[in-house]
Amino acid sequence: MALVEIREVHKSFERETERVDIFTGLSLDIEQGSFTALMGPSGSGKSTLLNMIAGLDRPTRGVIRVGNAEVSSMSSAQLAGWRSQHVGFVFQQFNLLPVLTAFQNVELPLLLTRLSKTERGERVKIALGVVGLQDRMHHYPRQLSGGQEQRTAIARAIVADPTLVLLDEPTGQLDAKSSQEVLNLLTRLNEEFGKTILVVTHDAHAAERAKRVLHLDKGTLLEREEALP
Amino acid sequence: MKFFPLLLANLGRHKRRTILTMLSVALAMFLFASLRTVVTTLQRTGEFGGANRLVSMSASGFMVFLPVSYANRLQAIPGVDKVTWANWFGGRYGDGKRFFANFAVDADSYLAMYPEMSVPADQKEAFLRDRSGALIGARLLDVFGWRVGQNVTLIGTGYPGDWTLTIRGVYTPTDPAISDDALMFHWDLLDERSGRRGDAGWYILQIDNPGNAATVARAVDDMFRSSSAPTKTGTEQAFNASFATMWGNVSLLMNTIGMAVVFAILLVTANAMMMSARERTSEIAVLKTIGFTDGRLFVLTMLEAGLITVTGAVLGLGAAKLLYKASNFNAMGFLPGFDVTTSTLLLGAAIALVLMLASGIMPALRAARLPVVQALRTVE
Amino acid sequence: MKIPILYNVRSMLRRPVSTALTALGVGLVVAVFIGMLALANGFQAALVRTGSDQNVIVLRRSADAEINSGIERPAASLIASSPHVAKGAGGRALVSPEAYMIVPLPRLASDTNALANVVVRGISEAAWEVRTNIQLLAGRKPETGRAEVCIGRKLAGRMPDTNLGETIRFGGREWNVVCHFGAGGSSFESEIWAENEQVLPVFKRDVFNSLTFRMADPRGFDEVKRALEDNRQITVDVHRESEFYASQSQLLGAILRILAILITSIMAVGAIFGAVNTMYAAVSARTPEIAVLLTLGFPPRSVLASFLAESAIIAFAGGLIGCLLALPINGIVTSTTNWASFSEIAFSFMVTPALMLAGIMFAVIMGVLGGFFPARRAAKLPVIQALR
Numbered sequence: 001m002a003l004v005e006i007r008e009v010h011k012s013f014e015r016e017t018e019r020v021d022i023f024t025g026l027s028l029d030i031e032q033g034s035f036t037a038l039m040g041p042s043g044s045g046k047s048t049l050l051n052m053i054a055g056l057d058r059p060t061r062g063v064i065r066v067g068n069a070e071v072s073s074m075s076s077a078q079l080a081g082w083r084s085q086h087v088g089f090v091f092q093q094f095n096l097l098p099v100l101t102a103f104q105n106v107e108l109p110l111l112l113t114r115l116s117k118t119e120r121g122e123r124v125k126i127a128l129g130v131v132g133l134q135d136r137m138h139h140y141p142r143q144l145s146g147g148q149e150q151r152t153a154i155a156r157a158i159v160a161d162p163t164l165v166l167l168d169e170p171t172g173q174l175d176a177k178s179s180q181e182v183l184n185l186l187t188r189l190n191e192e193f194g195k196t197i198l199v200v201t202h203d204a205h206a207a208e209r210a211k212r213v214l215h216l217d218k219g220t221l222l223e224r225e226e227a228l229p
Numbered sequence: 230m231k232f233f234p235l236l237l238a239n240l241g242r243h244k245r246r247t248i249l250t251m252l253s254v255a256l257a258m259f260l261f262a263s264l265r266t267v268v269t270t271l272q273r274t275g276e277f278g279g280a281n282r283l284v285s286m287s288a289s290g291f292m293v294f295l296p297v298s299y300a301n302r303l304q305a306i307p308g309v310d311k312v313t314w315a316n317w318f319g320g321r322y323g324d325g326k327r328f329f330a331n332f333a334v335d336a337d338s339y340l341a342m343y344p345e346m347s348v349p350a351d352q353k354e355a356f357l358r359d360r361s362g363a364l365i366g367a368r369l370l371d372v373f374g375w376r377v378g379q380n381v382t383l384i385g386t387g388y389p390g391d392w393t394l395t396i397r398g399v400y401t402p403t404d405p406a407i408s409d410d411a412l413m414f415h416w417d418l419l420d421e422r423s424g425r426r427g428d429a430g431w432y433i434l435q436i437d438n439p440g441n442a443a444t445v446a447r448a449v450d451d452m453f454r455s456s457s458a459p460t461k462t463g464t465e466q467a468f469n470a471s472f473a474t475m476w477g478n479v480s481l482l483m484n485t486i487g488m489a490v491v492f493a494i495l496l497v498t499a500n501a502m503m504m505s506a507r508e509r510t511s512e513i514a515v516l517k518t519i520g521f522t523d524g525r526l527f528v529l530t531m532l533e534a535g536l537i538t539v540t541g542a543v544l545g546l547g548a549a550k551l552l553y554k555a556s557n558f559n560a561m562g563f564l565p566g567f568d569v570t571t572s573t574l575l576l577g578a579a580i581a582l583v584l585m586l587a588s589g590i591m592p593a594l595r596a597a598r599l600p601v602v603q604a605l606r607t608v609e
Numbered sequence: 610m611k612i613p614i615l616y617n618v619r620s621m622l623r624r625p626v627s628t629a630l631t632a633l634g635v636g637l638v639v640a641v642f643i644g645m646l647a648l649a650n651g652f653q654a655a656l657v658r659t660g661s662d663q664n665v666i667v668l669r670r671s672a673d674a675e676i677n678s679g680i681e682r683p684a685a686s687l688i689a690s691s692p693h694v695a696k697g698a699g700g701r702a703l704v705s706p707e708a709y710m711i712v713p714l715p716r717l718a719s720d721t722n723a724l725a726n727v728v729v730r731g732i733s734e735a736a737w738e739v740r741t742n743i744q745l746l747a748g749r750k751p752e753t754g755r756a757e758v759c760i761g762r763k764l765a766g767r768m769p770d771t772n773l774g775e776t777i778r779f780g781g782r783e784w785n786v787v788c789h790f791g792a793g794g795s796s797f798e799s800e801i802w803a804e805n806e807q808v809l810p811v812f813k814r815d816v817f818n819s820l821t822f823r824m825a826d827p828r829g830f831d832e833v834k835r836a837l838e839d840n841r842q843i844t845v846d847v848h849r850e851s852e853f854y855a856s857q858s859q860l861l862g863a864i865l866r867i868l869a870i871l872i873t874s875i876m877a878v879g880a881i882f883g884a885v886n887t888m889y890a891a892v893s894a895r896t897p898e899i900a901v902l903l904t905l906g907f908p909p910r911s912v913l914a915s916f917l918a919e920s921a922i923i924a925f926a927g928g929l930i931g932c933l934l935a936l937p938i939n940g941i942v943t944s945t946t947n948w949a950s951f952s953e954i955a956f957s958f959m960v961t962p963a964l965m966l967a968g969i970m971f972a973v974i975m976g977v978l979g980g981f982f983p984a985r986r987a988a989k990l991p992v993i994q995a996l997r
Binding site for chain 3: 245246249250252253256257259260264288289290291292293294319321325328384385386387389457459471474475476478479482486489490492493494496497499500501503504
Binding site: 056085 | 232235238241518520521
């Protein structure tokens with residue numbers, strides 16, 4: 001059984017008087033331990049699909065299952081709890097709370113668990129170690145470079161040991177060198193730690209790293225074995 | 230608890246705004262406590278009164294005297310243990326700018342009637358022995374720089390002429406509702422200098438059993454009802470309470486202003502909270518993505534408002550309590566025992582909570598209801 | 610060049626809630642300011658209006674209030690026959706010997722422990738003429754030899770048994786209410802008037818408390834004062850009637866004013882903080898716009914002026930709100946004990962145009978103070994950073 005099962009999902013928006021269909025009857029499987037890139041033009045619904053997998057949005061019709069959870073039909077309170085344990089999410093920007101240090105930012109998901117302060121501290125250090133930022137633990141986001149911020153965001157995304165790591169345009173605001181750092185990290189998370197990764201991206205380099213590339217255009221999902229130039 | 234660092238960090242985002250808002254709350258609570266204490270102090274002076282003491286004055290008002298010959302007849306009434314009397318003198322000292330109560334008393338019986346006025350034994354003796362002696366409240370030592378043994382001259386207003394007395398003793402009240410800045414001298418001296426008219430201002434009676442108050446009071450009034458100087462007798466507390474009502478609607482005034490103050494501060498706090506909330510849309514979205522529930526964010530926002538209001542309240546209420554205590558403030562004698570009561574502090578705490586709820590409700594609802602997806606669109 | 614005010618107005622309207630809250634906060638402070646000073650004004654006005662500067666009031670030496678004074682009949686006759694006393698129609702001396710008593714009357718019919726110390730003034734026929742501005746409002750004057758009283762306008766109807774035809778009880782006797790009188794808003798309107806001969810025996814007195822007369826030469830006050838005070842046959846103090854009553858309002862009036870200033874100052878600080886917060890947030894939110902304005906060539910000082918003006922406008926609006934809030938209390942009658950005379954005095958809140966103007970100016974000052982630092986920050990904005 002695939003980790004993520006998307007079945008006959010429809011999604012439409014009401015914009016003033018007209019109804020816009022983003023996709024109709026989309027189906028997709030994502031295997032455990034896979035590294036998938038989702039590409040496509042703006043407005044094609046890539047982010048929407050990601051949000052629905054994370055339980056942040058609900059399909060108009062259809063079912064989405066992640067692991068044992070039928071995400072498409074859970075209540076928002078249930079989803080919140082489920083998310084804190086099973087999903088790590090990284091955005092293009094504004095991931096980190098500027099008033100908290102890197103350490104405190106990474107700790108956030110663990111505040112929702114019953115772990116003691118010491119236990120939380122250990123996990124945060126491990127996560128920051130994985131992304132290579134242990135020496136910057138007590139820095140504030142404004143003291144970090146763009147790439148370092150994103151790596152901290154990734155540390156936060158994995159600190160609770162989630163099943164699924166979702167990233168929405170993680171390298172969009174970064175320069176070439178920082179992008180490299182982030183993408184190396186993703187590869188390592190997938191190959192060394194077996195994390196299932198789904199990245200929405202415009203970046204060809206990011207798509208390169210993925211083992212599977214999907215294209216979403218006008219509601220249709222196409223599969224490519226390798227990235228298009 | 231574990232979310233405390235997050236709350237503190239949020240407040241630290243705009244330190245200036247947080248501090249200004251807290252100070253505003255503190256100021257408002259200080260004002261509120263002060264206003265309310267005027268009301269409670271007046272109330273307390275109105276409630277003071279020995280449970281076993283009655284006051285008997287002329288039925289026609291305090292301007293009419295009672296014959297001093299009543300003393301023996303009052304003593305003979307069943308239920309009456311002790312009798313004493315006093316006359317209002319109302320003399321001026323110096324330029325008269327600093328008012329203080331001064332009256333003539335039947336010294337021996339008066340001191341026996343009021344054990345709440347504590348006087349050192351030797352000073353008491355000296356006062357009783359000297360017919361032109363005076364007994365003063367401890368505060369007057371500071372106010373005028375008087376010393377025991379010193380002569381002071383009062384200018385009579387209702388009783389004309391200059392009256393020179395020698396300070397023989399200092400009393401300290403054991404109950405804060407009794408003013409500590411009064412002056413007493415011998416009724417005998419007053420009577421002699423005003424032509425032995427035998428006028429007593431009012432009588433104070435000590436009864437054996439507080440339960441008999443109404444019966445004894447009625448007995449007194451009945452005894453003198455058809456004489457040329459009828460009396461009106463009531464408990465000492467009722468007597469003091471009626472004095473407190475002379476202030477008129479002061480309570481209403483203080484309470485109204487107090488409400489205006491609280492309301493004004495509510496506006497300031499709510500404004501500050503809403504400004505913070507508006508700036509945090511994307512952060513709230515991120516927190517929800519991590520898995521913070523709507524309910525949790527609601528509570529956290531409320532608590533943030535609460536930290537501001539409670540800290541401000543503690544500062545303001547604490548300052549009021551300490552300041553008035555330390556400075557021994559008594560509004561120049563008009564408000565003896567001016568002290569912020571526990572009930573005022575509790576009321577202040579309750580207001581702080583209401584402020585938290587009222588100023589936090591809009592931002593908290595906003596945070597709870599924030600549609601993550603919409604907010605995330607602005608994030609990217 | 611100046612930034613058009615329209616920009617500020619539109620910006621304020623884009624943040625309606627924040628603007629409204631700030632204005633309302635200022636408004637409350639102004640309302641309390643006006644309210645409390647209206648209280649002080651009303652109280653002092655009642656006493657200042659009492660008494661004419663053409664009259665003189667004579668009290669026993671060192672007596673600071675009518676209640677403490679006593680003038681025996683021989684002394685009274687002596688003064689009345691003095692050439693300093695003006696003569697009225699028919700050659701009668703315009704002199705009014707009066708008794709002054711304070712009686713405890715219940716404020717409400719329901720609670721006999723809530724007392725007010727009301728002044729009962731013993732008068733003769735002359736009082737109606739000598740004391741100025743006295744008008745009969747209803748009924749007829751008390752007749753000689755009868756236990757009848759005339760009640761001042763501010764007492765009538767506010768205390769039990771004071772309506773025409775009712776019977777009021779004090780001093781161990783019952784008195785018929787036969788008239789109501791007005792006294793031009795002065796403190797006499799809080800008094801009960803009755804015939805001297807009726808009142809004195811009830812209170813076991815046979816001396817008057819005061820003597821008031823019209824000066825034959827209104828400009829000769831100093832001479833009158835010297836003549837009477839130097840006269841060895843009597844021991845009196847002579848005061849100009851208007852000054853005497855005005856001085857009785859000093860203490861309480863001063864206390865009310867000090868209280869007003871203290872309370873509103875503290876509230877004002879809070880309101881200013883609110884304005885500071887609002888304006889800083891406004892500057893923050895509009896940073897890109899400010900940068901554009903500066904780039905276009907508007908000098909920094911007009912940016913400063915613009916934001917100061919905005920803050921002042923919000924505060925001005927608050928001032929208007931405050932005036933509206935305070936206006937309804939104008940004319941409300943309240944009462945308290947004037948400790949200087951130990952008597953009850955009823956007076957009305959007095960909201961004057963001058964007071965409202967002061968309130969609005971106070972509001973604008975708060976706005977300018979609150980807006981200063983934020984406006985300065987806007988003016989000093991480093992343009993490059995802001996445009997990023």
